[in-house]
Amino acid sequence: MRWWQHRGVWMIMTITTISFVQAEDPKRFFDWRVTYGKISPLGHSQRVILINGQFPGPEIHSVTNDNLIINVHNDLDEPFLLSWKNSYQDGVYGTTCPIPPGRNYTYALHVKNQIGSFFYFPSLAVQKAAGGFGALRIFSRPHIPVPFPQPAGDFTFLIGDWYSQDDHKTLKALLDRGRKIPLPDVVLLNGHGLTFSTSFTVHKGKTYRFRISNVGLQHSLNFEILGHMLKLVEVEGTHTVQSMYTSIDIHVGQSYSVLVTMDQPPQNYSIVISTRFTETQYNVGSTLHYSNSKGSTFVPSRQPSDELDFSIKQARSIKTNLTASGPRPNPQGSYHYSRIKISRTLILESSADFVNKKQRYAINGISFVPADTPLKLADYFKIKGVFNVGSIPDMPSRGGMRLDTAVMGAHHKAFLEVVFQNPENTVQSYHLDGYNFWVVGMDKGTWSQASRRAYNLRDAISRSTTQVYPKTWTAVYVALDNVGMWNLRSEVWTRRYLGQQFYLRVYSPVKSQRDEYPIPKNALLCGRASNRQEIYITH
Numbered sequence: 001m002r003w004w005q006h007r008g009v010w011m012i013m014t015i016t017t018i019s020f021v022q023a024e025d026p027k028r029f030f031d032w033r034v035t036y037g038k039i040s041p042l043g044h045s046q047r048v049i050l051i052n053g054q055f056p057g058p059e060i061h062s063v064t065n066d067n068l069i070i071n072v073h074n075d076l077d078e079p080f081l082l083s084w085k086n087s088y089q090d091g092v093y094g095t096t097c098p099i100p101p102g103r104n105y106t107y108a109l110h111v112k113n114q115i116g117s118f119f120y121f122p123s124l125a126v127q128k129a130a131g132g133f134g135a136l137r138i139f140s141r142p143h144i145p146v147p148f149p150q151p152a153g154d155f156t157f158l159i160g161d162w163y164s165q166d167d168h169k170t171l172k173a174l175l176d177r178g179r180k181i182p183l184p185d186v187v188l189l190n191g192h193g194l195t196f197s198t199s200f201t202v203h204k205g206k207t208y209r210f211r212i213s214n215v216g217l218q219h220s221l222n223f224e225i226l227g228h229m230l231k232l233v234e235v236e237g238t239h240t241v242q243s244m245y246t247s248i249d250i251h252v253g254q255s256y257s258v259l260v261t262m263d264q265p266p267q268n269y270s271i272v273i274s275t276r277f278t279e280t281q282y283n284v285g286s287t288l289h290y291s292n293s294k295g296s297t298f299v300p301s302r303q304p305s306d307e308l309d310f311s312i313k314q315a316r317s318i319k320t321n322l323t324a325s326g327p328r329p330n331p332q333g334s335y336h337y338s339r340i341k342i343s344r345t346l347i348l349e350s351s352a353d354f355v356n357k358k359q360r361y362a363i364n365g366i367s368f369v370p371a372d373t374p375l376k377l378a379d380y381f382k383i384k385g386v387f388n389v390g391s392i393p394d395m396p397s398r399g400g401m402r403l404d405t406a407v408m409g410a411h412h413k414a415f416l417e418v419v420f421q422n423p424e425n426t427v428q429s430y431h432l433d434g435y436n437f438w439v440v441g442m443d444k445g446t447w448s449q450a451s452r453r454a455y456n457l458r459d460a461i462s463r464s465t466t467q468v469y470p471k472t473w474t475a476v477y478v479a480l481d482n483v484g485m486w487n488l489r490s491e492v493w494t495r496r497y498l499g500q501q502f503y504l505r506v507y508s509p510v511k512s513q514r515d516e517y518p519i520p521k522n523a524l525l526c527g528r529a530s531n532r533q534e535i536y537i538t539h
């Protein structure tokens with residue numbers, strides 16, 4: 001839960017329960033140096049953010065309940081803050097102070113009760129456009145059954161739209177001037193933008209796991225291996241019903257794992273990653289290379305004629321395997337979300353508008369502006385005037401857009417129904433830090449109470465990031481069992497930067513370490529919390 005860990009850190013690591021290091025669980029140590037560097041994903045050199053000289057950053061392999069001790073040295077000329085994009089730990093500016101330039105900070109993260117494929121990324125401004133991201137795998141403990149045989153190999157695909165002409169500071173300056181950023185130049189795969197500059201060698205007859213995350217800024221991507229079927233097995237830490245797909249749509253911020261059996265004649269096949277829902281399609285290709293292959297085979301792509309219908313149908317078919325175990329031996333379906341009474345319904349509607357002649361985005365009419373102090377620290381030190389609880393309504397408001405440091409209050413243990421309503425023409429992707437939610441429904445048009453009749457109250461997928469298609473709605477259920485100040489945001493990063501986000505303050509009057517870890521002793525302090533010393537006084 002536990003934003004506190006991060007607080008001190010300028011990185012954001014979102015992991016379930018990263019709290020104190022638990023003495024009984026194994027520790028893994030990492031020493032990371034964050035620098036600028038040059039790479040040439042398209043043939044010409046450009047400036048990016050490297051971690052230990054790597055782009056993407058180092059891949060973390062861990063096991064459920066490990067303690068990750070990560071000493072991050074910020075050698076940039078700007079503050080740096082990483083978010084561990086998987087669950088209960090946060091590294092966003094609303095909770096955590098960034099690591100100042102020239103300083104280092106050690107995160108201690110406990111990946112408690114987690115499994116699956118995730119990624120970390122820099123959360124400040126649009127630093128993400130320059131890299132600084134990397135993959136995070138959390139394997140099951142040895143005695144916990146995984147619902148498929150051990151694959152012969154395990155490949156990571158970090159994919160995303162890429163803006164090669166401009167570094168992140170130029171993009172930020174454009175957004176700050178109220179302008180839009182240009183169209184992407186290419187799609188990057190593990191730092192490569194030239195088609196067939198990467199290849200993955202496999203053996204005929206064997207099955208491999210592909211972990212795919214969309215680490216890009218704005219665009220939905222489709223993943224296809226020509227001639228091969230994808231068997232979906234995991235989505236953001238949940239084992240799924242194992243259905244077969246010809247290709248999979250992955251929206252910004254999302255992660256999927258598929259198994260692919262090499263059941264075709266031994267040749268070279270194309271792996272194609274292409275943008276979805278764009279007028280111009282951008283793509284990157286890679287080679288699936290069968291060892292001993294004699295040549296290349298041309299296999300046609302099976303792209304659908306109607307992107308939207310294909311994508312909605314696919315999204316609805318993604319379900320939790322109720323009998324599979326997750327991080328613990330008990331079945332994932334042992335918690336019956338449909339039997340819990342909804343205590344509150346939120347309808348969250350996105351909008352785009354100009355405020356003071358600058359492009360802004362909002363949720364329920366409120367366009368978020370950051371405060372001078374992380375909200376969680378202001379809460380902890382009782383610093384007045386940083387934010388007001390209740391500064392964003394539960395329902396869409398009619399009337400214009402306004403700027404505010406939007407914070408919504410909620411009771412610990414409340415059970416929310418959240419409807420994301422998208423009246424716009426673009427695909428949205430929403431993420432809630434600190435939680436997984438059940439995606440119970442999505443459909444075209446405007447949500448109404450009657451829409452509930454079509455909810456999946458049995459085996460909805462539990463995940464942390466959901467898409468909302470143009471002119472549609474998506475409904476999720478979320479059990480607020482994690483005290484903290486949690487960022488609910490658009491994963492379309494330019495929209496988030498320009499206001500499409502708020503913080504959900506999950507509050508309990510009873511202070512208990514079971515509900516929230518205390519602030520770490522080495523927490524970094526900033527803004528109006530800079531001079532506070534009370535950090536050692538914990539409950």
Ligand SMILES: *[C@@H]1O[C@H](CO)[C@@H](O)[C@H](O)[C@H]1NC(C)=O
Binds near residue numbers: 071522
């Ligand atoms: C900074 O790094 C040094 C060693 O590289 C380490 O001893 C020190 O504890 C780190 N400081 C913080 C605040 O993590």
Ligand SMILES: *[C@@H]1O[C@H](CO)[C@@H](O)[C@H](O)[C@H]1NC(C)=O
Binds near residue numbers: 147148243322
């Ligand atoms: C669900 O998981 C169980 C237990 O591991 C497995 O036997 C079963 O094949 C899975 N079912 C589907 C439809 O994926």
Ligand SMILES: *[C@@H]1O[C@H](CO)[C@@H](O)[C@H](O)[C@H]1NC(C)=O
Binds near residue numbers: 198295
């Ligand atoms: C097949 O792919 C491998 C790996 O990229 C490459 O070295 C080889 O030249 C390819 N063969 C053909 C016939 O394209």
